[in-house]
Amino acid sequence: EQAAPLCGRHALVTSGPTHEPIDPVRYIANHSSGRQGHAIAAALARLGARVTLVSGPVTLADPEGVSVVRVTTAREMLAACQAALPADIAVCAAAVADWSVAAPASQKLKKAEGPTPVPAPVLTLEPNPDILATLAAPGPRRPSLVVGFAAETEAVVDHATVKRRRKGCDWIVANDVSAQGNGGRGDTFGGRQNTVHLITSSGCEDWPTMDKEAVAARLATRIARILADPFVR
Numbered sequence: 001e002q003a004a005p006l007c008g009r010h011a012l013v014t015s016g017p018t019h020e021p022i023d024p025v026r027y028i029a030n031h032s033s034g035r036q037g038h039a040i041a042a043a044l045a046r047l048g049a050r051v052t053l054v055s056g057p058v059t060l061a062d063p064e065g066v067s068v069v070r071v072t073t074a075r076e077m078l079a080a081c082q083a084a085l086p087a088d089i090a091v092c093a094a095a096v097a098d099w100s101v102a103a104p105a106s107q108k109l110k111k112a113e114g115p116t117p118v119p120a121p122v123l124t125l126e127p128n129p130d131i132l133a134t135l136a137a138p139g140p141r142r143p144s145l146v147v148g149f150a151a152e153t154e155a156v157v158d159h160a161t162v163k164r165r166r167k168g169c170d171w172i173v174a175n176d177v178s179a180q181g182n183g184g185r186g187d188t189f190g191g192r193q194n195t196v197h198l199i200t201s202s203g204c205e206d207w208p209t210m211d212k213e214a215v216a217a218r219l220a221t222r223i224a225r226i227l228a229d230p231f232v233r
């Protein structure tokens with residue numbers, strides 16, 4: 001096989017969490033480390049793709065040979081993804097916050113001082129855009145292959161199969177993030193290993209528990225294969 005089967009292809013990868021501001025010093029976030037998404041970006045680059053990695057705030061180093069766009073919020077992530085199009089491949093591995101604060105305060109929210117208790121602030125949330133569903137929507141700029149992730153705690157494959165249709169993507173990489181999941185080792189967030197199922201239009205493949213780098217390499221190889229032979233999809 002070719003050493004660089006993705007040469008001439010552009011891959012867009014999202015990774016990491018998003019941070020949604022409450023005020024200038026506080027935000028809503030999640031435990032995503034960006035490890036899996038960054039590993040996928042690196043693996044696609046190793047197969048010769050030009051890779052744009054749109055990453056939320058992470059402590060990881062930029063993968064070698066990848067062009068990294070750093071963002072904070074889900075809205076910024078969507079804008080950066082759209083600016084990176086056209087792409088042949090989109091892999092949405094980011095743990096995008098589902099909601100943002102409707103009206104973040106421009107000054108730090110203050111605890112009321114004084115003898116009488118004052119009620120805590122109430123945050124009104126609004127839904128964030130769904131980046132995966134937006135990229136997967138039919139249209140001239142839709143990448144040929146759109147891959148999403150599904151972190152589930154129960155009925156992992158069933159929920160992910162429904163999610164594949166709902167989001168309009170081609171493949172879903174489903175992982176069990178329950179305490180019992182990930183081969184009994186628990187939470188995949190921040191961990192080194194991942195146990196995933198690859199859900200395509202033709203069914204579900206169970207992959208063994210592997211390092212996130214190995215999951216990424218296997219996924220990148222699958223992507224290269226499908227793009228070389230689109231009739232298989």
Ligand code: C5P
Pocket residue numbers: 014074092093094095096097098128129130131132133147148149150151
């Ligand atoms: O709906 P749920 O968050 O479970 O879907 C997970 C998949 O959707 C992941 O691929 C994630 O990157 C993507 N997603 C997104 N934008 C959102 C929410 C999820 O791209 N606002």
